[in-house]
Structure formats: C-alpha cells, structure tokens
Amino acid sequence: MLAPEDVVEGEWADWYRLTPLERWHESQKLWLHYLAIGGSLDPEPDTESPFYDGGTPSPRPVDGRSGLRVLRRRGV
Amino acid sequence: MFYGAAEFSRDVDLAVLAEPENWRRLNEALAELQAECIAVPPCDLDYLRRGFALHFRCHHQEAGGIRIDILSTMRGVEDFPRLWKRRLSLTDPGGGIYNLLSLADLVKAKKTQRSKDWPMIQRLLEADYLIRRKNPKPHDAEFWLGELRTPDLLVECARRHPRQCDRLSARRPLLAHARRGDVAAVVSGLAEEEKLEREADRLYWQPLKAELEKLRHPK
Numbered sequence: 001m002l003a004p005e006d007v008v009e010g011e012w013a014d015w016y017r018l019t020p021l022e023r024w025h026e027s028q029k030l031w032l033h034y035l036a037i038g039g040s041l042d043p044e045p046d047t048e049s050p051f052y053d054g055g056t057p058s059p060r061p062v063d064g065r066s067g068l069r070v071l072r073r074r075g076v
Numbered sequence: 077m078f079y080g081a082a083e084f085s086r087d088v089d090l091a092v093l094a095e096p097e098n099w100r101r102l103n104e105a106l107a108e109l110q111a112e113c114i115a116v117p118p119c120d121l122d123y124l125r126r127g128f129a130l131h132f133r134c135h136h137q138e139a140g141g142i143r144i145d146i147l148s149t150m151r152g153v154e155d156f157p158r159l160w161k162r163r164l165s166l167t168d169p170g171g172g173i174y175n176l177l178s179l180a181d182l183v184k185a186k187k188t189q190r191s192k193d194w195p196m197i198q199r200l201l202e203a204d205y206l207i208r209r210k211n212p213k214p215h216d217a218e219f220w221l222g223e224l225r226t227p228d229l230l231v232e233c234a235r236r237h238p239r240q241c242d243r244l245s246a247r248r249p250l251l252a253h254a255r256r257g258d259v260a261a262v263v264s265g266l267a268e269e270e271k272l273e274r275e276a277d278r279l280y281w282q283p284l285k286a287e288l289e290k291l292r293h294p295k
Contacts, residue, residue: 001209001232002228002229002232004202004206006228007202007206007226007228007229008199008202012199015080015203016080016202016203016206016207017207019207020078020079020080021078021166023078023080024078024166027078034084040086041086041140041141041142041143042086042141042143043085043086043087043143044085044086046190046192048189048190048191048192049190050189050281050284050285050288051115051129051131051145051288053115053116053288053292
C-alpha cells in the first residue's frame with residue numbers, strides 16, 4: 001500500500017494523518033493565530049468565480065494597513 | 077479543514093433551504109450578525125431559489141468583517157432535503173452544533189470552472205482514502221473509484237477492489253486504465269474529466285452571469 005508520503009509532501013502527509021476532529025481543532029488554533037497577528041478577513045479576489053465582481057467593497061483592516069506587508073525590501 | 081483539504085478561504089459558505097419560513101429565520105440570523113448584502117443579486121428569496129449566491133459582510137463586533145456566502149442549489153448537487161439527510165453534524169464543547177455537507181456532496185459541489193477547486197477535490201479524496209482504506213464501509217470503494225483524482229491511488233484502489241472497478245468502468249472510462257496500472261492514461265483521463273466538468277459549469281453559469289451583469293450595470 002502507498003504511504004501518504006508517496007503521494008503528497010511532508011506537511012500534507014502529517015495533516016492527512018490527523019483525525020477529522022484533530023484537524024478541526026488545529027484549524028481553530030491557526031485561525032486564532034492568524035487573527036492575533038492581524039490577518040485580513042477579506043477573501044482573496046477570485047476572478048474565476050461566476051460571482052466575481054471587481055467592484056465589491058472591502059472593509060479596511062482595524063489597523064488601517066494592508067493585510068500583506070513588506071517586511072524587507074532588499075536582499076540579506 | 078474537517079475532511080482533510082485545508083483551504084484558507086476566509087469566508088463562510090452556507091447552504092440553506094430556500095423556503096419562506098426558513099428565509100424568515102435566515103434574515104433574523106443575518107440581522108443579529110449585522111450582515112450587510114455587499115454585492116448583486118439583492119437579498120431576495122427568489123434569487124436564492126434560482127441558483128444565485130447571496131453575499132454578505134458581518135458588522136457584529138464578534139464577527140466583524142467576516143464574509144458569508146449563502147446558496148441553496150449547486151450545479152450537479154442534489155436538492156437541499158437530500159443534502160440535509162446526508163449531513164455530518166459536529167458538536168463543540170460549548171454545545172454549538174455544526175452541520176457540514178457530506179464529503180460526497182462537497183466533492184460534487186467543488187466540480188466548478190475554478191482552477192483552485194480541483195486540487196481541493198484531489199486532497200479531500202486523498203485524505204479520506206488514505207485514512208479509511210484499511211476498513212472500508214460497503215459503499216466506500218464505489219465512492220473512491222468514482223471520485224479519486226490521484227493517479228497512483230486510483231491504481232491502488234482498482235487493484236484492491238477489482239470487481240467494483242470493472243462494474244464502474246462504463247461510467248468512468250479511466251478506471252479501465254487504472255485496472256491495468258497505466259498511470260499515464262489515468263492522468264490523461266483525469267485531465268479530460270476536469271475539462272468536461274469545467275466546461276459544463278461555464279455553460280451552466282452563462283445565463284446567470286449575464287443576469288448578474290445586468291444587475292450590476294442596469295443601463
């Protein structure tokens with residue numbers, strides 16, 4: 001029988017080994033962490049969706065900044 | 077997340093029964109969330125019944141900024157009462173109940189024209205098959221043979237369940253290649269399946285998209 005690593009890379013294989021309930025709990029932790037570091041709640045624009053409307057208004061993040069920030073502009 | 081394919085979409089998709097009493101309760105819940113309808117079509121039961129999705133953004137302090145999309149019908153997916161019968165219910169420690177689409181229905185709902193949905197289907201099936209293949213329930217082999225999208229796993233599954241594979245080959249021709257272990261032919265077959273489904277989804281949405289465009293730009 002094929003092992004998970006035979007079809008997917010490491011992190012996915014680890015994820016597959018969790019039970020559905022463990023995945024649910026892990027995703028809740030990730031979600032809280034994402035919000036704690038100021039992650040944006042705006043979905044990525046999905047231009048392939050039949051519902052896509054480039055004119056849909058977006059909320060401003062609570063800190064007034066973009067959800068994606070430039071941490072370093074030059075190489076090491 | 078629950079079924080194994082993690083997609084960080086940052087919104088919530090709700091499938092609901094589009095009937096007047098439920099519509100009233102849905103509107104009460106949306107009012108509690110201080111949800112604002114943010115895109116066409118307007119928040120109207122008729123649009124929901126006709127297959128459109130309604131789009132909201134919540135303004136309640138505890139759900140500020142969260143996007144909710146509400147649908148009632150999805151292409152290729154059975155009607156709501158059947159989805160509800162097959163749902164999977166979870167209860168959290170606080171007593172909250174979450175009713176999820178069954179995996180089989182979620183897979184069908186993901187067969188859209190969008191590129192990003194297809195790797196998701198593959199991952200959903202991989203997680204289910206890899207975890208449960210040792211102790212399959214009566215209809216699992218049929219489900220996996222009908223839906224798996226990972227060539228090597230399809231070949232393995234075909235070897236483990238040869239009778240079901242032969243029986244299902246007429247419905248899914250690439251199973252004949254999987255039975256012979258011809259991975260290259262399985263890959264081609266999967267690409268063809270995806271192409272046909274994406275085209276069917278585009279055709280299904282054509283008139284609905286035209287109507288949305290008219291609503292966005294009335295003149």
